[in-house]
Amino acid sequence: MRVIFLNMPGRLLRRLLAIVLALTLAGLAFFSWEEIQELLPASAGHANPVFQVDTQKPLVALTVNVAWGEEFLSDLLAALRAEGAKATFFMVGDWMRQFPALTKEIAAAGHELGNHTWYHPHPTKISSEELKKEIQRTEELLLKLTGKKSVLFAPPYGEWNKEVVAVAGELGYRTIMWSVDTVDWERPPADVIVERALANIQPGWIVLMHPTQPTAEALPRILKGLKEKGLKPVTVSELLANGR
Numbered sequence: 001m002r003v004i005f006l007n008m009p010g011r012l013l014r015r016l017l018a019i020v021l022a023l024t025l026a027g028l029a030f031f032s033w034e035e036i037q038e039l040l041p042a043s044a045g046h047a048n049p050v051f052q053v054d055t056q057k058p059l060v061a062l063t064v065n066v067a068w069g070e071e072f073l074s075d076l077l078a079a080l081r082a083e084g085a086k087a088t089f090f091m092v093g094d095w096m097r098q099f100p101a102l103t104k105e106i107a108a109a110g111h112e113l114g115n116h117t118w119y120h121p122h123p124t125k126i127s128s129e130e131l132k133k134e135i136q137r138t139e140e141l142l143l144k145l146t147g148k149k150s151v152l153f154a155p156p157y158g159e160w161n162k163e164v165v166a167v168a169g170e171l172g173y174r175t176i177m178w179s180v181d182t183v184d185w186e187r188p189p190a191d192v193i194v195e196r197a198l199a200n201i202q203p204g205w206i207v208l209m210h211p212t213q214p215t216a217e218a219l220p221r222i223l224k225g226l227k228e229k230g231l232k233p234v235t236v237s238e239l240l241a242n243g244r
Contacts, residue, residue, distance in 0.1 A: 049160055049175040050236075053204040053243040058231050061206045061239040062222075063178065065154060067092040067120045069211030070099050076211055077109055079219040083227070087111050088236040090154035090176075093118035093138030100145055107146040112235035114152035115139055115173060123155045123164045131167050139171070152176050152236055176236055179205035182215070190217035198225040204243070206236065 053061075064076065066089050080087055089106050091113050096103045107113055117123070117134040126134075135153060143149050153173035155164055158181075165175045182196045193214055197207050207222075209215050226233055234242075 046169060046174055047162065047165060049155075049165060049177040050206070050240070051177045052179040052202075052206060053239045055204040055239065055242050055244060057242045058203050059234050059239050059242055060201060060203065060226065060231050061236045062087040062209065062233045063090060063114075063154070063176070063206060063236060064088070064209050064211060065090045065092075065116055066211060067095050067116065067156075070095075070102055072211040072213055072216045073102060073106070075216035076219055077106065077111075079216070079223060080111070080233075081109065082220070083223040083233075085223055085233040086235050086238070087233065088114055088152065088176075090114040090116035090152070091138065091142060092116045092120050092156075093134075093141050094120075096138070096141050096145060103142075103145050107148070112152070112237055113142060113146060113148070113150055114154055114176065114236070115142065115150045116154050117156055120156045122157055122159055124159045124161050128163055128167050131164065132171065135168065135171055135173070174240070176206065178208035180207045182207065182209050182218075184212050184215045184218075185210045187212050187214055190214040190221070193218035194221045194225065197222045198229070201226070201229065201231065203231065204239065206239070 062085070064087055066073070089111055091103065103113070115135055115138050117131070118137045119134065121130070121134060123131050139149060149172075151173055153168040154176050155168075158177060160175060160177070168175050180197060180201065182193045184193050193209075197209075197218070201207070209219075223233065
């Protein structure tokens with residue numbers, strides 16, 4: 001690329017640059033924040049996963065990784081609905097293939113659906129090309145079932161490295177982790193899950209859960225506890241949008 005230096009007074013050059021900047025900002029005004037994000041590579045400025053969000057607002061995000069546990073999802077949805085709360089569900093593609101109606105029900109309830117690969121492999125133990133296919137295949141089905149493309153990716157087993165984040169970023173995804181792991185997949189008593197979720201919760205934190213029976217029992221109490229602490233549960237995207 002040739003760079004042409006304009007031979008003009010500094011004041012005139014600064015004025016010209018200001019006009020160019022104003023026109024650029026005016027053009028971006030026609031796009032929503034979500035549309036602007038889609039225009040930019042997700043990997044730009046996002047070389048690491050998101051563990052929590054720096055925010056001044058009293059918001060936290062609840063996430064549910066879905067690869068099994070379909071028998072408990074209705075109870076989770078009912079608890080969220082009763083409190084008017086929203087969550088982000090990270091979906092495994094092969095699970096969605098088996099339960100398309102339940103996938104649509106989650107989306108219809110206003111919750112956010114993210115990408116959790118197709119077969120739930122160990123992402124750091126497969127090739128970049130295999131991971132890319134896992135994400136893309138899940139994306140295609142998610143788009144077909146809900147009409148929306150996800151922009152969030154949760155790596156299975158919480159395994160990540162720079163290569164995993166880069167592959168997700170090239171496909172337009174932010175890689176999302178968690179601040180609080182309830183470890184509910186071990187199915188501890190509901191009291192333990194509630195304690196883990198609420199003990200040190202802070203604005204901007206992300207809470208990880210799974211669809212299990214004790215989680216279904218714990219969720220109404222978690223939501224009540226968040227309300228008592230003055231914290232509002234939102235989707236991951238909403239939390240990101242309110243970051244500093």
